[in-house]
Amino acid sequence: MTPDTNSPNQQNQNIESFLREDRVFPPVEAKELGIPKWHVGSLEEYRTMHARSLEDPDGFWSEIASELDWMRPWDRVLEWKAPDARWFVGARTNVCFNALDRQVRGGHGADTALVWEGEPMPNGKPEVRRYTYQELLDEVSRFANALRNLGAKKGDVVTIYMGMVPELAIALLACARIGAVHSVVFGGFSSQAIVDRVVDSSSRIIVTQDGGWRRGNVVPLKENVDSACATLSDTGRDVNKVIVLRRCNNSTSWHEGRDYYWRDIVDVSSSHCPAEPMEAEDPLFLLYTSGSTGKPKGVIHTTAGYMVWTYFTARTTFNLIPDANQMYWCTADIGWITGHSYILYGILPNRVPTLMYEGAPDAPSEDRFWDIVERHQVTHFYTAPTAIRSFMKWGNEHVHAHDLSSLQVLGTVGEPINPEAWSWYHRMIGRGRCPIVDTWWQTETGGHMITPLPGATPTKPGSCTLPMIGVHAAVVDATTLEDLPKGTGGLLVIKKPWPGMLRGVQGDRDRFVRTYFDNPHGYYVPGDGARFDEDGYVWIMGRVDDVINVSGHRIGTMEVESALVSHPAVVEAAVVAMPHEIKGTGISAFVTLEPEYVENLGMNAKSLGAALRQHVRGEIGSFAKPDAIRFAESLPKTRSGKIMRRLLRDIAAGNQDISQDTTTLEDYRVLAKLREAEEV
Ligand code: PRX
Secondary structure, X not given: OOHHHHOHHHHHXXXXXXXXXXXXXXXXXXXXHOOOOOOOOOHHHHHHHHHHHHHOHHHHHHHHHOOOOOOEOOOEEEEEEOOEEEEEEOOEEOHHHHHHHHHHHHHHOOOEEEEEEOOOOHHHOOOEEEEEHHHHHHHHHHHHHHHHHOOOOOOOEEEEEOOOOHHHHHHHHHHHHHOOEEEEOOOOEOHHHHHHHHHHXXXXXXXXXXXXXXXXXXXXXXXXXXXXXXXXXXXXXXXXEEEEEOOOOOOOOOOOOOEEEHHHHHHOOOOOOOOOOEEOOOEEEEEEEOOOOOOOEXXXXXXXXXXXXXXXXXXXXXXXXXXXXXXXXXXXXXXXXXXXXXXXXXOHHHOOOEEEEOOOOOOOOOOHHHHHHHHXXXXXXXEOHHHHHHHHHHOOHHHHOOOOOOOOEEEEEOOOOOHHHHHHHHHHHOOOOOOEEEEEOOHHHOXXXXXXXXXXXXXXXXOOEOEOOOOOEEEEOOOOOOEOOOOOOEEEEEOOXXXXXXXXXXXXHHHHHHHHOOOOOOOEOOOEEEEEOOOOOEEEEEEOOOEEEEOOEEEEHHHHHHHHHOOOOEEEEEEEEEEEOOOEEEEEEEEEEOHHHHHOHHHHHHHHHHHHHHHHHHHOEHXXXXXXXXEEOOOOEXXXXXXXHHHHHHHHOOOOOOOOOOOOOOOHHHHHHHHHOOEO
C-alpha cells in the first residue's frame, strides 16, 4: 500500500467507507466533463425508457434496430417460447458490415476505428498502429478471403488463440463477415483447454501467433497449439489448418500442409469480400465459460439480437457519441466476453475509436495504463476491480505522474467492487467527477444487464444500481420463485427475454435448459445472489453455485478439482473460494494424497504444492492456480459422503470460530486436523 492508502487515518476512512455504503453520488452535468450531451440525462428519463422497453418491446427494439443496417427487415421483433427467444425474426444482416462498411458508406472511411499499442517499448517508444474504418475493412476482407481460400465456410467453427494484437480483432470480424462462427480461446489458457474446446465445437481451423508478449516474456502460443493438435491427432480429430501470425519471431515448429503464415495467405488475397447476409438467428460466436460441473460450456450468441444489444448498451452505458473526440479503452482481453462485446462488437458500430493494448498494466512500469490514457487522450476507461486494487497497491505516485484530465466516464466489470476501491477510482482516476458505471452482466447475457447510466443514475459505491433499459430483473426466493421484499437477499432472475441473451449451449440442449431456465416461469437464472435496497438498487451478493470469480474470471471449482486429481499424487481434492486482497476472491484447495506421497510430506510439502500449481496451470491455465493448498488426511463429509464445502470455506477464510452446524460430520477429528494443516 502507498502512504496515501495505508496511513491510520486513511485506514479509518476505509473502514468508514465500508460501513457508510449509503453515500450517493449524483450525476454531473455533461458540460462539466466536456461532453456534448448525455443520451439519457435524468433518472426520470431512464425510468420512462425502462418502462417503455418492458411494456412495448416490439416498438422499442424496432426503433433501436432501425438505426443499424439490414439486408432484409424483420417480420417480427420477438418470438418467445421459454427458454427459446428469437429476435428480429426473418431479418438478414451482418455484424461486420455494421461495424465497418456502414461507417465507410457513411463517409467516415478515413476516421479512426482502432488504435493499438504493443507492450514492448523499443528504444523507450511505444509501438502504435492506427486503423481507419477503410483500412480495417480492407484487412478484414483480405483475411476473410484467406479463410475462405483455406476452406472455411459459413457455419464452420474457427478457433482463435491469440494475444491482444490488431489481427485478433481482424480475425473475429473476418469470421463474422463470412458467417464462420468464432470460438476465441483466451491466450492464457493451456493447450489442454484448446483441445477441450476444439473437440466440443468440432473446429478444424485454428488461428494463432508464434508468441504473445506478456511482461516482456513470450507466451508460446504456437507451441501450445502444436501440442493441442498432437493430442487431437492421437484421438483422430485432426485440425486441418493452422494460421500463424508472426509477432515475437520466436522459433516454432512447422507442419507443412497444415500451417500457414498469416502474411503469406493475406497478401495474396483480395480486399473485396462482400459481407455474407446472415439470418438473424445464425450463430455469431461460441465462447466457453465455466459452470458448476467440470466441463466448460460453449455459450452460443447469434447475429441480430447480440448486435443490437451490444450496440445499444455500449452507447447508452458509456454515452458514446461520434465526432466528439472520444477515445474509448476497455482493458479486458478479447478472449473474454467483455472484449468481444465492449472492445469490438458494441463499439465499432457506434463510430467511436476503440483502443487495444497488448500487454500487462505494469510493463515496463506500474504507470503504463496512465501513460496510455495521457498519450491517447482516453475519454472512456473500462476495467476490472482487481486491476483497480492493484493500482491502489502500486501507489498514487504512478497516477500523479500523468495528466488524466481527458477522462470522462469510468467503468468496472466482472466482479463486485468494494467501496474502498470504488472511492479510490472515483477520487484518483476520476478527479471526483467522472461517473463510474459498475456494470453487472455475464458471458451469457451478451451485454450490460444492471448498470448505472452516467448522466442519469446517482451511484452508490458497491452497487451496480438499476436494471438496464430492456431488462426485467427481480430478486426471488430460491424455492418459491416469489419476489422478495426490498432488503431481503435472494436469487437474482431476469424475467423477460432481452436481445443479447444466449441462445444455447453448444451441443447440450439439456444443460442449457437445466442451468438457466429450470423453473416453470421461464425466468433466466444467472446464478448470482442479490438484494434490492429501498431505492430499488441492486447489490450483488456473489455466486450461488460452485463457481469462483477470481479477478473477474469465472472458474468452476470442479474444473480445478478435476485438474488436481489428474495429478498422480492426488486422491481427492476440494476447492473453495477464499477472500483475497487483490483478486477479490482466491482459490483454496484441500487435497488428500496417495500413501507414498504422505510419507515424506513433511519435507516436500512446499515442492509438492508448487508441482500441483504447475499441473493446474498445464491443465487449465495460470489464472486457475490455487492461491492456497492444504494437505489433509481426509476431507470433511456428511454421512452421505458429500464434501462439506461450507466448513472448508470457513477454514480457507481463516475463521477461527467455526460456529456452523457440524453435527452431520462423519468424523470431528477431520475438522480439527484440517484447521491445523499448514497452507502451502
Ligand atoms: O458473479 C457475477 C460476476 O461475474 C459473473 C459473470 O462472469 P463472466 O461470465 O466471466 O463475465 C464477466 C464479465 C461480464 C457474474 O455471474 N460479475 C460480473 N460483473 C459484476 C459481477 N459481480 C458483481 N458486480 C459486477 N459488476
